[in-house]
Amino acid sequence: MPELPEVETIVRDLQRLVTGATMKDATVLRPDLIEGEAGSLEAELPAARIDSIDRRAKNIIVSLSKSRRGADHLVINLGMTGRVLVLAGSDADPPHTGVIIGLKDGRKIVYQDVRRFGRLELLSAGEWRARSDSLGYEPLSDEFTAEALHELAKKSKVAVKVWLMDQKRVVGVGNIYASEAMFRAGIDPRKSAERLTKAEAKRLQASVREVLLEAINFRGTTLMDYRDAAGEKGEFSRRLRVYDREGEPCVTCGKKVERVVQGGRSTFFCPSCQK
Numbered sequence: 001m002p003e004l005p006e007v008e009t010i011v012r013d014l015q016r017l018v019t020g021a022t023m024k025d026a027t028v029l030r031p032d033l034i035e036g037e038a039g040s041l042e043a044e045l046p047a048a049r050i051d052s053i054d055r056r057a058k059n060i061i062v063s064l065s066k067s068r069r070g071a072d073h074l075v076i077n078l079g080m081t082g083r084v085l086v087l088a089g090s091d092a093d094p095p096h097t098g099v100i101i102g103l104k105d106g107r108k109i110v111y112q113d114v115r116r117f118g119r120l121e122l123l124s125a126g127e128w129r130a131r132s133d134s135l136g137y138e139p140l141s142d143e144f145t146a147e148a149l150h151e152l153a154k155k156s157k158v159a160v161k162v163w164l165m166d167q168k169r170v171v172g173v174g175n176i177y178a179s180e181a182m183f184r185a186g187i188d189p190r191k192s193a194e195r196l197t198k199a200e201a202k203r204l205q206a207s208v209r210e211v212l213l214e215a216i217n218f219r220g221t222t223l224m225d226y227r228d229a230a231g232e233k234g235e236f237s238r239r240l241r242v243y244d245r246e247g248e249p250c251v252t253c254g255k256k257v258e259r260v261v262q263g264g265r266s267t268f269f270c271p272s273c274q275k
Helices: 004-018 038-044 125-133 146-153 160-164 175-185 198-217
Strands: 023-028 049-056 059-065 073-077 082-088 097-103 107-113 119-123 258-262 265-269
Touching (some): 004 049, 004 059, 004 198, 023 038, 038 119, 073 082, 119 125, 146 198, 160 175, 160 198, 175 198, 175 265
Antiparallel strands (some): 023 097, 049 059, 059 073, 073 119, 097 107
């Protein structure tokens, strides 16, 4: 599932490629990908201008002006296998295309989703503000400090790695980067969040930011489905230190990486480095 670095990579691509573009038409091929009526998307987007593109949590936020019925935001959540591609108008639509947004300059934005857990949704400014306010800290923001992390964590008895993945606390950190951040911080992922010391919270906050920024620099992690807006794979997978490396030697101490299941997800860690 795309996490913060993958979504951020796509957002930066889209900012460069389609900011300022005007939409010509929209075609919904898979209505189950649309939150609400599929016809509303097809009716709303023609003549709308893309003013800006941002990220909040794992969502792509396309800010619109001059939409036909006044929608302010097109919110795209990639689910597990979603892709947003910018193609030439003459390019063939890839398999599993769900939505095609034609641009007046002849190009098109294609939303492709094999498993179709992603969603596209039109929201007013007020609706999006309420949605955004319900989400947790952005881990790359100034507000995400070691002190804030420690204060939140000490209120919870759940395992710290599971806690870190709760989008109402900290957004965008999924299974891959939670495992990687816990390893870099030297913290056992099974430890209760409330037992984090201030020193551990400081290390974890720094590690979360470090691994996310490094992954963005390498354009995300492709294990299977993720592609950027040009259809290219991310390169961070070759820099993973524990994730999906069960039984392999730890890059720090040489002992075998182990795997446990937490909250229905695999957690990878070094039992020696993360005591």
